[in-house]
Ligand SMILES: [Fe+2]
């Protein structure tokens with residue numbers, strides 16, 4: 001018997017074809033250049049958008065189903081964590097400061113990534129990358145939302161988390177991650193994809209998420225750990241997209257190589273400078289450490305990244321030159337960064353402290369070439385002084401790097417006793433940099449970086465006081481006014497961990513939870 | 518090189534001298550004393566005597582360090598943009614040739630920070 005059965009379902013391959021490429025059309029009454037005005041000005045030449053291979057072939061309907069399932073599980077765990085006062089199971093209340101740093105510094109970048117991928121997707125004339133960017137854009141807004149939801153639990157109990165979005169746009173150290181992403185989203189769509197899709201998501205992401213997520217796991221923060229795991233399957237897709245972008249661009253035209261190489265050099269360095277915050281988090285802020293920053297760099301960049309760049313050598317891509325500088329900094333980065341936050345602990349929205357003796361011994365073991373010689377004397381001096389009631393709070397504002405916006409805390413490559421100073425004269429004005437790499441980035445596009453909103457300079461220009469402030473009034477206290485502008489409450493959100501409200505509350509609540517009243 | 522852009526790309530620098538209400542920026546670093554994590558940024562009137570910077574401002578910024586009280590200013594070595602330089606304490610910043618966003622450092626021979634660690 002020959003019965004014709006109507007075919008109800010498309011095969012995966014056909015479905016992908018119909019629901020991605022099949023949605024595209026050739027315009028007839030508008031010029032292509034008018035529809036895609038950002039597709040060529042960066043100098044990247046694409047001859048055949050159909051050569052784009054989507055390694056996942058995910059379609060929108062499958063995306064929704066899969067993500068909804070994941071999110072249901074995630075929220076069940078977050079709810080359970082909140083209801084069982086999971087926050088009291090963390091190692092000690094110092095840990096919560098990593099959560100504050102993450103929420104104020106990283107989660108807003110997830111939202112910016114959402115915007116950036118939406119924009120890049122709209123700008124590409126090819127249907128394949130457009131759909132891939134759309135999905136990543138949705139992933140990123142989900143990441144922002146799930147992080148905010150998961151971390152909002154801590155806001156009920158601890159200080160410094162109450163206005164993370166407001167702070168992100170204003171607080172001095174948050175200008176580092178903020179300006180990094182603003183730099184990327186104000187570039188063209190191709191540079192954005194190399195900056196975020198490749199350099200950040202592929203080359204550096206393991207140095208951001210693995211430390212935070214495994215740090216959360218080690219320190220008993222199941223809520224944070226869970227959103228990290230939930231994002232992991234998305235991250236795998238993002239990494240593949242980042243790599244596909246590079247290969248596609250390089251295969252399209254040999255003229256693309258020098259442009260892409262310069263972007264990789266620039267964005268590896270820009271991303272690495274943002275990771276300064278992660279380095280100090282790993283070595284100083286986690287009460288229970290997972291691995292040192294130096295070890296993480298060696299595994300995730302020197303080994304894994306080394307293999308990646310070997311693989312890309314067939315396209316003519318070479319290891320970014322900044323890798324040599326970074327190798328010289330790896331013994332020093334976290335110590336210099338934490339020292340900076342200890343200096344400016346009165347102006348940070350989290351607490352700082354001097355590590356305990358056993359913690360210093362751990363640091364000495366992980367950093368045998370540098371810790372005892374350069375950093376232990378500094379920390380021990382601070383501890384002695386604090387014990388005498390003379391805790392160091394640096395009240396003079398620091399000089400910043402024009403490109404990465406980090407205080408000029410980095411030392412000369414190879415000499416940890418000398419601050420690295422670099423400068424450029426441009427159109428009659430001086431600009432200063434923390435490194436050769438930040439200087440080169442400026443020199444390539446000075447028109448862009450002369451606009452940097454440097455927090456220290458903005459404070460001196462008077463742009464960082466609450467509206468209606470009169471700086472000429474008698475008794476005007478500029479630091480107090482700046483903290484008000486940040487929405488940072490003096491004595492609660494800032495200063496040393498020792499004696500903080502967080503410390504007292506955590507001890508009290510944990511005592512109530514674990515002992516009889 | 519110029520920025521790749523879809524049109525004219527010209528913007529005012531964010532830190533032009535006019536924006537600082539009559540002050541100019543001066544950056545000052547103390548060599549071998551990295552207990553202070555980075556050089557400092559100061560807004561000073563260009564007419565300010567250099568001596569006032571050293572005697573009235575630096576103690577508030579660097580005075581926490583036990584080495585600070587031991588400084589013999591007659592021995593201090595100065596650098597401007599990394600090159601040896603000699604300030605005249607009795608002249609103003611402008612008369613000393615200091616312009617907006619100049620960077621100077623000083624080294625205090627014999628003083629090498631906490632336990633000689635350059636901290
Ligand atoms: Fe993400």
Ligand SMILES: [Fe+2]
Pocket residue numbers: 273401402403404405406433434435438
């Ligand atoms: Fe920099």
